Amino acid sequence: MEQDFFTNLPLDINTNILSRLPLRSIAISKCVCKPWLNLLESNDFEIKTPPALARVTSNNWLSHCMIFEIEDEEEADLDSHDLHYNRLTDSKIYHGSSIAGVAANGSLLLLVVVTTYSNPTCCLHICNPITRKYVYLDLPEAYTCYLSFGFGLSKISGQYKVVCINTFSGSHHVYTLGTGTWRRLEDGAPSGFNLPSITAQSALNGNPHWTLRDPKQRMWICGFDVETECFSIFSTPPPIDGRGRLNGKLAALRDCLCYSYTWDDEIVIWLMKEYQVEESWTIEYKLSTTRFGFDKTKILYVIPIKIFKDGDILMLMNSNQLIYYSNKTRTTQKIDMFKDASKKCTFALIFTPSLLSLESFGIKNVLSF
Structure with missing residues (x-):
């Protein structure tokens, strides 16, 4: 035998x-x-x-989530500037609704779902795209047009938390996954600032961050500490060449906050090398848009998704095109995994694949998609 x-x-x-x-x-x-x-x-x-790429597209009330494995530069064919990737899953998430915001922390995604255009109400779902399981969260506030959301993961307790900011009323709430209830936070730093509505954030070390404007329209960054449940406000990159503090997009790269914007013929990517230290803002890349091979007048913004060890960059452009920049040849190319995303609202972000079970949090109303 x-x-x-x-x-x-x-x-x-x-x-x-x-x-x-x-x-x-x-x-x-x-x-x-x-x-x-x-x-x-x-x-x-x-x-x-290794971490994977989640791509969420939403169009005509049908939303998809696709998961890709992406290879680092040691495996990719850099001479042809070709990023190697493998599609793992392709799931239809929602019918009759649209994804308005996505955030990742650890193994889970926070999805901000808009139900109708005529009545722009929204709801929240936390899902594991690998197990294809999700849970629905009620909102703590009724008027969704004033709400912004963040998703955090405590490295100490392992708790997942959702934070809801209402910049109109100044009331902020936090939800710990598994408790079933929202808790009101003390009126904190975001009060009096303007955040984009129903958008999610960029996470650094498990803590959510947003860009916001003060009453004088100056740009700032807001961070939420998941452990202490306290907010902090600090500056965006300093002015250069008399430009002032420009409106940009926030990301997290190489364990640093990243802030990127376009100006004239350049895409400027900053990294904050020391957290909340303004003097540590450093320009990591200045990329000429003339080398991109795209009409520069149509490049609204570029968000870095991943910087590889050799300096190559994977970036999301205008919410519907993934591009790969070769640091060696200073050239870019479009990535096929987004070729069907034209004219769709698209989100792309790195997350940690896991079989983490939502039921393990004591949640009973776990659903499948």
Whole structure:
């Protein structure tokens, strides 16, 4: 009789082997036997695969979520400036509704969903795009046009938190996943500022951040500490060449806050090397739009998604085009994974693939998409 070696392997060795498999193979492994299913669905199981790219598109009341594995420069064919990627999942998320904002933290995504254009109410969903499970959250405020949202993950407690900012009333709330209730926060730093409505944020070290304007229309950055549940306000990059503090887009790259904007023929990408230290803002890239091969008058903004080890950059342009910039040749090319995203509202962000179960938070109304 043939011996079953996997049955006799210690649990920690089984776990180590399975955690190194590609995501697609891990999903298939759940069907092998019940012990593997229980192991792979436990929160103690951690996937050792690199971060993945989530692409969410929304158009004509139909929203899709696609997950891609992307390879770093050691594997990609840099001479042809070709980014290698593999599509893992392609899921229809919603019918009759549209995604208005997306945020990632850890393994979960926060989706801001608009139900109708004539009556722009919205709702919140937290989902794991790998397990295709989500949970619906009620809103703490009725008037959604004044609300902005953030999604945080505590590295100490492991708690996921959603923060809701109402810049009109000055009332702010926080929701800890699994508790089922919103808590009112003390009136904090965002009060009196203007944030874009129903948009999500950029996360750094598990904490959400937004750009905002003061009453004099000057740009600032707002951060929310998930542990202390306190807000902080600090400056955007300093003026250069008499331009003033320009309106830009916020991201997180290389464990730093990133702020990018377009001006004349340039895309300028700043990194804040020391958190909340204005003097640490450093220009990481100045990219000439003439090298992009696109009509510069149609480049509204560019958001860096990932900087590779050799300086190549994966960027989202105008919410509907992913472009890959080669630091070696100073050229760019469009990426095929977004070729069907034309004229759609698109979100692209890096997240950590995981089989994290929403049921493990004690949530009973977990749904599938």
